[in-house]
Amino acid sequence: MNNYTTILRAHGLKVTPQRLAISDAIGTHGHIKIEDLYTLMLKEFSSISLATIYKNINVMVQNSFIQEVKIPHTKSVYELTKEAHSHLVCSECTEVEDISLDIYDFINKADSQTSFLIQKADVVFSGICKKCQ
Amino acid sequence: MNNYTTILRAHGLKVTPQRLAISDAIGTHGHIKIEDLYTLMLKEFSSISLATIYKNINVMVQNSFIQEVKIPHTKSVYELTKEAHSHLVCSECTEVEDISLDIYDFINKADSQTSFLIQKADVVFSGICKKCQ
DNA sequence: CTCTGTGCAAAGCGTTTGCAAACGA
DNA sequence: TCGTTTGCAAACGCTTTGCACAGAG
Numbered sequence: 001m002n003n004y005t006t007i008l009r010a011h012g013l014k015v016t017p018q019r020l021a022i023s024d025a026i027g028t029h030g031h032i033k034i035e036d037l038y039t040l041m042l043k044e045f046s047s048i049s050l051a052t053i054y055k056n057i058n059v060m061v062q063n064s065f066i067q068e069v070k071i072p073h074t075k076s077v078y079e080l081t082k083e084a085h086s087h088l089v090c091s092e093c094t095e096v097e098d099i100s101l102d103i104y105d106f107i108n109k110a111d112s113q114t115s116f117l118i119q120k121a122d123v124v125f126s127g128i129c130k131k132c133q
Numbered sequence: 134m135n136n137y138t139t140i141l142r143a144h145g146l147k148v149t150p151q152r153l154a155i156s157d158a159i160g161t162h163g164h165i166k167i168e169d170l171y172t173l174m175l176k177e178f179s180s181i182s183l184a185t186i187y188k189n190i191n192v193m194v195q196n197s198f199i200q201e202v203k204i205p206h207t208k209s210v211y212e213l214t215k216e217a218h219s220h221l222v223c224s225e226c227t228e229v230e231d232i233s234l235d236i237y238d239f240i241n242k243a244d245s246q247t248s249f250l251i252q253k254a255d256v257v258f259s260g261i262c263k264k265c266q
Numbered sequence: 267c268t269c270t271g272t273g274c275a276a277a278g279c280g281t282t283t284g285c286a287a288a289c290g291a
Numbered sequence: 292t293c294g295t296t297t298g299c300a301a302a303c304g305c306t307t308t309g310c311a312c313a314g315a316g
Binding site for chain 1: 233
């Protein structure tokens with residue numbers, strides 16, 4: 001019984017080889033674009049359809065198994081849902097990394113400055129990654 | 134001589150009635166989606182083309198006259214370029230508001246935790262706006 | 267056995283492109 | 292006048308849909 005079998009079921013998703021492979025690819029890569037995911041999947045399932053990728057990404061997002069990360073000037077990437085965290089993106093190579101930062105103070109500061117009831121903050125830091133420096 | 138005539142020229146953009154109207158709409162609304170901008174423009178130029186909207190939005194973004202703001206779970210909005218600031222979005226009505234927060238400490242903290250050279254942070258707070266509470 | 271997921275082909279939708287005419291400087 | 296912008300129509304790319312068959316539970 002694979003790693004993701006239980007998690008998929010816990011999210012109300014039937015377990016199929018395609019879903020296991022998609023989960024594994026996202027888990028392994030951390031952050032992945034649709035087109036890269038498709039390329040990866042083709043190596044494992046030579047006749048997998050892009051429609052299957054999209055249908056699964058959509059249902060997985062709906063069931064909170066994965067999440068979309070919107071990034072300035074680039075395509076969205078998908079990641080497994082995990083504890084709240086922020087993102088770093090390299091403006092050269094568009095590589096994405098996670099970063100754990102305490103943002104409660106930040107959210108409170110924002111909350112005290114507006115009439116909105118603030119629930120969360122999506123933060124994307126842009127910079128140059130080690131490799132590209 | 135309209136408000137935006139000078140600013141458009143300063144950004145190297147020829148002044149046309151369509152560009153003035155687009156600038157004015159973005160300035161007045163603060164944040165606007167392409168489709169809403171098109172609807173607004175149609176009232177003023179009954180035969181304006183969506184292609185004109187897109188061409189202008191693209192050249193205006195390239196020349197840093199305006200900026201795209203990517204927002205989780207919704208379509209992007211465009212705003213006039215101004216001093217760095219963060220955004221609030223209402224998860225009910227998707228209304229977008231600006232908020233000025235000092236993020237230097239935040240950026241420094243992030244910078245010290247990673248090997249990236251961090252240059253900026255795009256922050257989108259999500260919550261419930263006054264009207265929707 | 268029943269319901270859901272898959273793959274394929276077609277449709278859909280937002281965005282871009284090419285072109286001739288109109289316009290800005 | 293010359294180069295740019297506009298509007299239109301066609302093309303494009305990404306995403307979704309409908310359907311028949313295969314597979315999960």
